[in-house]
Amino acid sequence: xxxxxxxxxxxxxxxxxxxxxxxxxxxxxxxxxxxxxxxxxxxxxxxxxxxxxxxxxxxxxxxxxxxxxxxxxxxxxxxxxxxxxxxxxxxxxxxxxxxxxxxxxxxxxxxxxxxxxxxxxxxxxxxxxxxxxxxxxxxxxxxxxxxxxxxxxxxxxxxxxxxxxxxxxxxxxxxxxxxxxxxxxxxxxxxxxxxxxxxxxxxxxxxxxxxxxxxxxxxxxxxxxxxxxxxxxxxxxxxxxxxxxxxxxxxxxxxxxxxxxxxxxxxxxxxxxxxxxxxxxxxxxxxxxxxxxxxxxxxxxxxxxxxxxxxxxxxxxxxxxxxxxxxxxxxxxxxxxxxxxxxxxxxxxxxxxxxxxxxxxxxxxxxxxxxxxxxxxxxxxxxxxxxxxxxxxxxxxxxxxxxxxxxxxxxxxxxxxxxxxxxxxxxxxxxxxxxxxxxxxxxxxxxxxxxxxxxxxxxxxxxxxxxxxxxxxxxxxxxxxxxxxxxxxxxxxxxxxxxxxxxxxxxxxxxxxxxxxxxxxxxxxxxxxxxxxxxxxxxxxxxxxxxxxxxxxxxxxxxxxxxxxxxxxxxxxxxxxxxxxxxxxxxxxxxxxxxxxxxxxxxxxxxxxxxxxxxxxxxxxxxxxxxxxxxxxxxxxxxxxxxxxxxxxxxxxxxxxxxxxxxxxxxxxxxxxxxxxxxxxxxx
Ligand SMILES: *[C@@H]1O[C@H](CO)[C@@H](O)[C@H](O)[C@H]1NC(C)=O
Ligand SMILES: *[C@@H]1O[C@H](CO)[C@@H](O)[C@H](O)[C@H]1NC(C)=O
Ligand SMILES: *[C@@H]1O[C@H](CO)[C@@H](O)[C@H](O)[C@H]1NC(C)=O
Ligand SMILES: *[C@@H]1O[C@H](CO)[C@@H](O)[C@H](O)[C@H]1NC(C)=O
Ligand SMILES: *[C@@H]1O[C@H](CO)[C@@H](O)[C@H](O)[C@H]1NC(C)=O
Ligand SMILES: [Cu+2]
Numbered sequence: 001x002x003x004x005x006x007x008x009x010x011x012x013x014x015x016x017x018x019x020x021x022x023x024x025x026x027x028x029x030x031x032x033x034x035x036x037x038x039x040x041x042x043x044x045x046x047x048x049x050x051x052x053x054x055x056x057x058x059x060x061x062x063x064x065x066x067x068x069x070x071x072x073x074x075x076x077x078x079x080x081x082x083x084x085x086x087x088x089x090x091x092x093x094x095x096x097x098x099x100x101x102x103x104x105x106x107x108x109x110x111x112x113x114x115x116x117x118x119x120x121x122x123x124x125x126x127x128x129x130x131x132x133x134x135x136x137x138x139x140x141x142x143x144x145x146x147x148x149x150x151x152x153x154x155x156x157x158x159x160x161x162x163x164x165x166x167x168x169x170x171x172x173x174x175x176x177x178x179x180x181x182x183x184x185x186x187x188x189x190x191x192x193x194x195x196x197x198x199x200x201x202x203x204x205x206x207x208x209x210x211x212x213x214x215x216x217x218x219x220x221x222x223x224x225x226x227x228x229x230x231x232x233x234x235x236x237x238x239x240x241x242x243x244x245x246x247x248x249x250x251x252x253x254x255x256x257x258x259x260x261x262x263x264x265x266x267x268x269x270x271x272x273x274x275x276x277x278x279x280x281x282x283x284x285x286x287x288x289x290x291x292x293x294x295x296x297x298x299x300x301x302x303x304x305x306x307x308x309x310x311x312x313x314x315x316x317x318x319x320x321x322x323x324x325x326x327x328x329x330x331x332x333x334x335x336x337x338x339x340x341x342x343x344x345x346x347x348x349x350x351x352x353x354x355x356x357x358x359x360x361x362x363x364x365x366x367x368x369x370x371x372x373x374x375x376x377x378x379x380x381x382x383x384x385x386x387x388x389x390x391x392x393x394x395x396x397x398x399x400x401x402x403x404x405x406x407x408x409x410x411x412x413x414x415x416x417x418x419x420x421x422x423x424x425x426x427x428x429x430x431x432x433x434x435x436x437x438x439x440x441x442x443x444x445x446x447x448x449x450x451x452x453x454x455x456x457x458x459x460x461x462x463x464x465x466x467x468x469x470x471x472x473x474x475x476x477x478x479x480x481x482x483x484x485x486x487x488x489x490x491x492x493x494x495x496x497x498x499x500x501x502x503x504x505x506x507x508x509x510x511x512x513x514x515x516x517x518x519x520x521x522x523x524x525x526x527x528x529x530x531x532x533x534x535x536x537x538x539x540x541x542x543x544x545x546x547x548x549x550x551x552x553x554x555x556x557x558x559x560x561x562x563x564x565x566x567x568x569x570x571x572x573x574x575x576x577x578x579x580x581x582x583x584x585x586x587x588x589x590x591x592x593x594x595x596x597x598x599x600x601x602x603x604x605x606x607x608x609x610x611x612x613x614x615x616x617x618x619x620x621x622x623x624x625x626x627x628x629x630x631x632x633x634x635x636x637x638x639x640x641x642x643x644x645x646x647x648x649x650x651x652x653x654x655x656x657x658x659x660x661x662x663x664x665x666x667x668x669x670x671x672x673x674x675x676x677x678x679x680x681x682x683x684x
Contacts, residue, residue, distance in 0.1 A: 024261050026063050027284045029274045030079055032355050032363035034096055034104075038079050039361030041094060041104050046085050052206075056118035057082040057331075058357040059276050061093050062588055065622070067485075071285050071298060078107065082118045087175075087206045089118055089597065115604060116597030117176045119278060119331050120156070123359035124205045125178070129154040131210060132180035132201035141199045141215045142182075151186040152196075155413060156203065158329045160321045161600050162569045176205045176600070177212075181318065187224030189233075190438060192414045193465060193641050194221050197443040200318055216317055219443040222464040227641040251348045255374055257404060259350060264372060266404045268662070269423050270296070273406060275354030275369055278592065279304045279477075280332035281408040281419055288427055292659050298481045299552060300429065300652070305332060305419060306477040306593040306607075306626070308412075309574045311564065313469040314442065314457035322440070322470075323570035324412070328598025332410045332417070338368040344409060345371035369408060376402045381426065381663060399666050414438040418645065426663045432649035433474055435631070439639050442466040459635045467635030471562070473577040475593045475607075476650075478625040479586060482552050482657070483539040485622040489517045489583045490551070491525060492534035516540075518619045520612045523583035528559035535581060536655050540620050548656035555651040556580060560630040573598075576607035577628050584611055586622040593626060 030038070035058060046053050061080035066072050077096040082089065089112040094104040132138055132154050142149050156178035180201040185191035197219035202212030257266035262273050271286035286300040308326035312319055326332060334356060339345050354369035383398035404423040409416060418434035439461075446452050447463040458468040480487060492514040499507055512534070517523035525533060538551030562578060564571040576582065576593045584590060584607070592598070595605035603609055607626060629648055638644065654662075 025263060025272060026075060026077065027060070027272050027274055028262050029276065029354060030058065030060055030096075032365070034077075034079065035355060035357055035361070035363035037096070037102065037104050038081060038094055039357075041106070042081065042083065042092070042361060045106070046083070051085050052087070054084045054121055054124065054359050055081065055357050055361040056084060056089075056121055057277055058361070059278070060274070062591075065301070065485075065586060065588065071287075071301065071481075079104065084118065084176075084206065088112075091596075112597065114597065115161075116595060116601030117599040118597055119334065120158070120178070120205070120329060120599060121359040122334065124208070125156045127208055128156045128178055128203040128205060129180055131203055131208065132182070135201055135210050135213065137213050137215070138182075138199065138201050142196070144215075145196065145218060145221070147184050147196065147221065148186055151184050152182050153185050153191045154180050154182040154201075156180050157322060158324060158599055159202075160323050160570060161573060161602055162321070175207065175211075177202055178205060179203075179321065184221060185224075188227045190224075190227040190229060190641050192438040193227040193441055193462075194224055195441060195443050196221055197318060214317070220445055220464050221443055222441070222462065226462075229642040249346045249348050249373075249376065251374065255348060255350065256402075257350075257372065257374065259352070259372065262352070264404075264406070266374075266423065267425050268427075269404065269425075271300075271423075273352070273370060273372075275333055275336075275366070276304070277331050277333040277356050278327055279306060280327075280336055280410055281305070281370060281406065281421070283406070283421055286423075286429065290658060290662070291665065292662075297483055297657075299427075300478065301481040301485075302477070302479040303421070303429075303431075304477055305433075305474060306591065307473075307475045307574075307576075307598075308332065308417065309471070309473040309475070309577055309594070310415075311471055311562075311570045311574070312440065312457075313471075316457075319442065319457070319468065323573075325574070325594045325598045325601075326410070326412045326417075328592060328594045328601075330412055332408075332412075332419075333366075333369075335410045335412050336366060336369050337409050337411050337416075338366065339371045339407065339409060340368070345407060346373055346375075349373035371407050373405055373407075374402055375405050375422070376400055381666075382661070399663060411437065414440050420649075425666060426661075427654040427657060429652045430649060431476065431651075432647050433629075434645040434647045435472060436643055436645040438642055439467045439635060440470070441640075442468050459637070461635060461637050461640040465640065467639055469635060470633050471560070471630055472633060473560070473562070473574065473628055473630040474648075475576065475626060475628045477591060477593070478554075478627060478652070479622075480537045480552055480625055480652070481622070482537055483542045483550050485586075486539065486541065486620045487537050487623050488540050488619050488621075489523050489623060489625070490514050490534075490536040490538055491517065491523070492536070494531045494534075516619055517583060518617065519615050520582070520584060520618055521615050523581065523618060524579045524612070525581035526559075526561060526578075527556055527580040528561075537623065537625060538655075544656055544659055550657045551655045552657060553651075553653045553655040554581070554625065554627060555653055556627065557629045557648045557650050558631075560628075560632060563632070572609075573601055573603035573606070575603055575609050576626070577630075578608060580628050582607060582612055582626040583618050584624050584626065585616045585618055586624050587611070590624070 061078035079094045081092045093107040183191035198217035200214045204211045268289040272284040274282045282304040311323040349371040351368040352370040354366040356364045379401040381399040381401040387394045406421045416437035420432040422430045458466040461467045535554040536551040538549045542550045593607040
């Protein structure tokens, strides 16, 4: 019996290991186990070194969207992989369902011949930077400037597309290239503030060869003093202000949410989180429990940041091509950072890991990629003081606004983007993007504003330092399924109306004019062009008791739109940013607004230029709302040497979705007795 017993234990442990690695939810990201299986299969078909092989993207190929009303997702599980094999791009899908788990079957294997290239891998960027640093003419340029070669930090910049035609036979500078530009970290950790202007090394990533070099101008490198942001390097007396004593959020009874695999449940909410190399955080199947109806209701099938477009406004040789597509070129997930307790997330946070795929196809663990926490920031959810009833005591009613935040941070080179998805008990979802980190600055001879007689494309922030103007356009993919899949988009405008007859002493009032968008072309919205547009996604077949159509509103952030000409190359590639809101019918392959292959793309497979031009029917259909928000970043001295967070965001808010205020009956629970300081009213 004994040996058998041991064997049974062994099998049992083995099973636990397997099950902990196998996903349990059909929308879970690929597990390390699955990534390994895919890698093994691909190495079998394209064994290196015979084939030059690199993995540029691996992720879950979305399971077919359920057609039923229950979001019951089928158990098919497919991986989508983008490879470079012998300098060509391959798109491969593999079947990962249980029967073929150990040897995934190739479903499709397509060679991509169109414009654009897949996301850059971290490994090839590092190699390109090293290559540039060791390149003879480059080291000579560095010594010529009197800089120390071992203090140089180099970075590869995507090159965009400026009208070049893709030729059959490639010439120099026509492949998958990056422009490597360098900085010195002599005297500071903040090398971004010490750019070496004028020197560019162009590297072909497939050949891993230097294919171009320019040393065009010599510009004084700004000094390092005063640029270091580490606490130990600060040298400013703080004796004239009161020190802060620190704040913590404590939950002595523990958090009120639970995480089951990747499903999060908190008060009335339930949703799924997953992690993707390209877009980072993905929220799926968000639903809310409606106490009045006694049922769980669907809101958001899927939401994520589809693209972040950042064009700089300097047209000179070393700068004109700096028009980044952070998701499509670099990957918001690839560049996510492990969240640090206390630094990035409060004490009551819960953390979650994610997995990426390396250049060679290995799974890479991203520890603490998300944190989830409840937030109470002294905000009032609702309140009222009633003092007008004769012969009655004043009554005070109020509820604290306790919310749940899911956070991910991506550091795209110099910039840090803080993505927060915040859930409110009232049914709102607020998405906030905080931008902080370091500006991309340009070296200049100028040390004072009065010396400047030319266009400098930015603000002089410090001696020899220009903070270049730029934009951040952040585009969200929001697949709302309000109370079911078939939804319509309604845009409403407020219209001033004149009183024509003498029925009132008033001469005017405003009223709401609404239109249901029938086709994609009816739903293109420039915010700010008409007074306060209300934008709703409604379920035309569901109405409240009093007859209003149930829906959710998009409450946008400040209106921004590109200030580039339509035929300017970066604008052609990011044409979808022209409208703040676009609606498309759900299509499994339309996820990434800037197209599948964004690096050096020509803008020919994108949300606006291709997808919405089909002008499909969108009324009473499964629709996706694309929302582009952003900031025009005019730089200021306070952004130097590291900028305080600037935030922008939007809200999805119930609109005749509930019969009444859904948060009236919430209880106010305090975990323990609180000592109130100098409070003179009695506390019950
Ligand atoms: C890649 O190139 C090698 C060497 O030329 C060749 O043996 C191999 O078949 C090529 N692979 C593919 C997928 O074309
Ligand atoms: C700190 O500042 C003072 C006065 O500006 C200066 O004399 C001193 O050298 C500085 N110390 C460091 C470590 O930079
Ligand atoms: C005056 O106009 C309002 C609407 O503008 C209408 O409701 C009302 O019936 C009119 N009254 C008369 C007396 O015509
Ligand atoms: C779905 O999107 C893909 C890629 O844009 C396109 O080829 C296909 O025709 C679309 N399908 C429909 C029904 O629009
Ligand atoms: C509270 O009130 C006392 C007496 O009025 C005062 O001395 C003290 O500074 C106050 N505390 C705070 C934190 O304001
Ligand atoms: Cu900025």
